[in-house]
Amino acid sequence: xxxxxxxxxxxxxxxxxxxxxxxxxxxxxxxxxxxxxxxxxxxxxxxxxxxxxxxxxxxxxxxxxxxxxxxxxxxxxxxxxxxxxxxxxxxxxxxxxxxxxxxxxxxxxxxxxxxxxxxxxxxxxxxxxxxxxxxxxxxxxxxxxxxxxxxxxxxxxxxxxxxxxxxxxxxxxxxxxxxxxxxxxxxxxxxxxxxxxxxxxxxxxxxxxxxxxxxxxxxxxxxxxxxxxxxxxxxxxxxxxxxxxxxxxxxxxxxxxxxxxxxxxxxxxxxxxxxxxxxxxxxxxxxxxxxxxxxxxxxxxxxxxxxxxxxxxxxxxxxxxxxxxxxxxxxxxxxxxxxxxxxxxxxxxxxxxxxxxxx
Amino acid sequence: xxxxxxxxxxxxxxxxxxxxxxxxxxxxxxxxxxxxxxxxxxxxxxxxxxxxxxxxxxxxxxxxxxxxxxxxxxxxxxxxxxxxxxxxxxxxxxxxxxxxxxxxxxxxxxxxxxxxxxxxxxxxxxxxxxxxxxxxxxxxxxxxxxxxxxxxxxxxxxxxxxxxxxxxxxxxxxxxxxxxxxxxxxxxxxxxxxxxxxxxxxxxxxxxxxxxxxxxxxxxxxxxxxxxxxxxxxxxxxxxxxxxxxxxxxxxxxxxxxxxxxxxxxxxxxxxxxxxxxxxxxxxxxxxxxxxxxxxxxxxxxxxx
Numbered sequence: 278x279x280x281x282x283x284x285x286x287x288x289x290x291x292x293x294x295x296x297x298x299x300x301x302x303x304x305x306x307x308x309x310x311x312x313x314x315x316x317x318x319x320x321x322x323x324x325x326x327x328x329x330x331x332x333x334x335x336x337x338x339x340x341x342x343x344x345x346x347x348x349x350x351x352x353x354x355x356x357x358x359x360x361x362x363x364x365x366x367x368x369x370x371x372x373x374x375x376x377x378x379x380x381x382x383x384x385x386x387x388x389x390x391x392x393x394x395x396x397x398x399x400x401x402x403x404x405x406x407x408x409x410x411x412x413x414x415x416x417x418x419x420x421x422x423x424x425x426x427x428x429x430x431x432x433x434x435x436x437x438x439x440x441x442x443x444x445x446x447x448x449x450x451x452x453x454x455x456x457x458x459x460x461x462x463x464x465x466x467x468x469x470x471x472x473x474x475x476x477x478x479x480x481x482x483x484x485x486x487x488x489x490x491x492x493x494x495x496x497x498x499x500x501x502x503x504x505x506x507x508x509x510x511x512x513x514x515x516x517x518x519x520x521x522x523x524x525x526x527x528x529x530x531x532x533x534x535x536x537x538x539x540x541x542x543x544x545x546x547x548x549x550x551x552x553x554x555x556x557x558x559x560x561x562x563x564x565x566x567x568x569x570x571x572x573x574x575x576x577x578x579x580x581x582x583x584x585x586x587x588x589x590x591x592x593x594x595x596x597x598x599x600x601x602x603x604x605x606x607x608x609x610x611x612x613x614x615x616x617x618x619x620x621x622x623x624x625x626x627x628x629x630x631x632x633x634x635x636x
Numbered sequence: 637x638x639x640x641x642x643x644x645x646x647x648x649x650x651x652x653x654x655x656x657x658x659x660x661x662x663x664x665x666x667x668x669x670x671x672x673x674x675x676x677x678x679x680x681x682x683x684x685x686x687x688x689x690x691x692x693x694x695x696x697x698x699x700x701x702x703x704x705x706x707x708x709x710x711x712x713x714x715x716x717x718x719x720x721x722x723x724x725x726x727x728x729x730x731x732x733x734x735x736x737x738x739x740x741x742x743x744x745x746x747x748x749x750x751x752x753x754x755x756x757x758x759x760x761x762x763x764x765x766x767x768x769x770x771x772x773x774x775x776x777x778x779x780x781x782x783x784x785x786x787x788x789x790x791x792x793x794x795x796x797x798x799x800x801x802x803x804x805x806x807x808x809x810x811x812x813x814x815x816x817x818x819x820x821x822x823x824x825x826x827x828x829x830x831x832x833x834x835x836x837x838x839x840x841x842x843x844x845x846x847x848x849x850x851x852x853x854x855x856x857x858x859x860x861x862x863x864x865x866x867x868x869x870x871x872x873x874x875x876x877x878x879x880x881x882x883x884x885x886x887x888x889x890x891x892x893x894x895x896x897x898x899x900x901x902x903x904x905x906x907x908x909x910x911x912x913x914x915x916x917x918x919x920x921x922x923x924x925x926x927x928x929x930x931x932x933x934x935x936x937x938x939x940x941x
Contacts, residue, residue: 396909530913544718
């Protein structure tokens with residue numbers, strides 16, 4: 278990693294040159310929410326003026342550039358009594374501008390899941406390799422809890438990372454491609470003052486987290502509390518709509534579906550992102566549903582996020598962006614659920630009475 | 637004006653080392669081809685009962701036919717182009733490289749489409765996926781095979797295996813139960829298993845009719861027909877999810893160690909590769925860590941059965 282400093286004006290010129298020559302996506306204001314605050318999304322950008330560098334956080338995450346809602350896996354071409362399968366792994370190169378550290382961490386977690394193990398996904402790899410990620414740090418929103426998940430800083434998984442230090446950006450250059458691009462622009466070696474202000478900025482970000490969740494030992498808690506009535510309580514609130522999984526930067530569960538083309542001369546196998554909260558997620562042929570209750574499905578999602586699965590070495594995949602909490606129509610957010618779970622157990626541990634009867 | 641200096645070259649697959657370890661997709665030997673299926677021709681269709689048929693498939697490409705090796709208990713993803721994929725357990729002999737046999741019940745979207753297909757139609761398979769019954773570990777022991785209903789389909793592969801290596805195993809028992817006599821599958825093979833494979837076999841039905849002369853009741857009732865040393869016995873249990881619980885707890889009472897009972901779990905896999913999470917049991921995947929689990933693991937997994 279090479280560290281450089283670039284002035285904000287020069288940085289804009291650099292981004293402009295990059296944006297004009299490549300298909301690029303950056304944060305743009307798309308709407309205003311019911312609370313009067315702007316809603317940002319990663320949208321195609323054509324010039325630097327369209328990008329909101331001081332945005333708070335996007336409503337959807339950046340995962341859709343790697344795992345689109347619908348993705349063609351293969352295509353079957355029919356010809357009299359026979360067929361041919363055709364697979365394309367191509368992905369056009371794109372530039373992603375303004376990803377937050379938690380977004381980049383989420384992509385790193387997806388790398389672990391999709392590219393490791395016995396069957397790495399070529400579809401994901403093609404997309405992941407053909408992009409150029411420019412990250413930017415930000416002051417957290419009141420409900421962010423990235424710090425609790427230890428995902429508020431990022432060390433790899435980006436090409437270029439910019440920290441705002443007043444008049445200029447402190448750049449962490451993580452790839453030769455980024456360094457070659459920057460050669461054309463005026464970049465300076467960081468001075469002592471620049472280093473100090475970077476550390477000051479880091480401290481400032483770390484201290485501005487208002488929401489804290491205690492996640493130490495949470496996998497064990499989740500195992501112990503598997504039959505807890507807490508799940509039913511929150512499950513009764515859940516509408517099973519799947520909004521949380523759609524905005525989550527690390528939810529990757531999908532469903533595979535096959536459709537005939539309109540001209541009936543072929544068919545397409547495609548995957549589309551799914552949510553474990555949807556009612557038929559664990560349903561098998563014949564109609565048996567392994568998780569028929571809303572509470573079971575909600576529990577499953579928390580299990581995946583805070584306990585982790587064997588596929589990614591049992592690490593917690595939540596990055597603490599609280600997008601799911603913001604998107605939830607029933608006002609369920611991880612902070613409340615986890616604190617609820619912990620309080621119940623810890624109060625039981627303190628009191629000398631036996632644990633209350635489970636229903 | 638297009639300035640080429642700032643353009644990212646397309647398909648720049650192996651240049652930037654983002655992720656720590658990335659397989660080389662150009663080298664075919666390093667990565668199993670999992671998205672492209674092996675094209676098969678349906679060579680024979682045997683009707684077994686009202687709902688089940690035995691499909692015999694032959695992989696067209698001779699090289700692919702040689703490459704497709706599986707172990708008893710594994711499954712494959714059967715693709716009917718245009719309709720979709722379904723996970724099907726393989727019920728043919730592992731030593732038979734020429735043909736693959738699949739015992740399929742007409743139940744869902746894909747299998748209904750498959751039942752429309754005639755001999756000579758082309759389908760595609762991916763796989764094999766999943767874990768297998770530890771046939772090597774069972775050598776020198778008694779083997780107890782307990783199948784309920786369609787559970788006889790994955791049981792055929794271990795039966796063929798035992799027939800191929802019959803001298804390595806001690807007493808082999810096959811207990812087979814079905815709901816009704818008409819739902820008994822592979823009745824034409826019973827004599828072969830008894831006389832050629834030297835399997836001690838017994839059948840039972842839950843709801844007998846006039847034609848049925850054998851026993852009726854629950855499958856665990858058959859266990860008192862045979863004498864075996866539970867300490868020296870391995871058990872394989874296949875059947876509907878409700879069956880596992882009472883059969884395995886019965887075997888546990890008999891004294892068979894929990895890690896010597898193997899069950900084959902059923903989930904709806906969509907990818908077969910541990911990516912889509914549809915077949916998740918507790919914190920493991922049915923497609924990667926299963927479908928064959930020992931009963932001890934199943935007891936430790938949440939919401940497995």
